[in-house]
Amino acid sequence: MAEIIKVFRENVPTLKFIGKKYANFGHWDEWWEHGWFDLLESTMGSIDTILALWENGGGYLGLERRAEGEPFAYYIGMLTPADTPVPEGFEAILFEGLDLGTVWIYGAEDAVHDTSAARGKITDAGMKIWQDRDGAVWSFENCLCPRFTTPDETGNVILDYCYFIEKE
Helix, strand or coil: CCCEEEEEEEEEECCCEEEEEEEEEEEEEHHHHHHHHHHHHHCCCCCHHHHCCCCCCEEEEEEEEEECCCCCCCEEEEEEEEECCCCCCCEEEEEECCCEEHHHHHEEECCCCCCCCHHHHHHHHHCCECCCCCCCCEEEEECCCCCCCCCCCCCCCEEEEEEEEEEE
């Protein structure tokens, strides 16, 4: 069973998400097969480029958009500096003037993807979830190395799950 072990605000600059849109979860295998994460890393210069702006940058993202009465949208990609060029065949979304509400979900890799308690923990901590002009809420799994990729001595990992929130 997974548990939320940390809740915090991350102050971030304007960030550009670059990736591909899907109608549902999955599709990660094609990212590894085509080397698309490597392409995004080289397009932004290197992982160090995003890490200079945001200490928890560089993760591979499963970005989710949810709005009442609209179809769910799922994207795979990375957050990059705002001036990163968008490679052909990819989409970009600019997230400007926002912060992140982040929870750390600790547990077995197959259990940490249950993010159902994350939103409540963030709002309980006094953070206001941001909605875009269409009323959609944006959140994402930030799969960071080594927290998510290297299990600890008990076989558990930490998944960063983030919501875009309003700045203080």
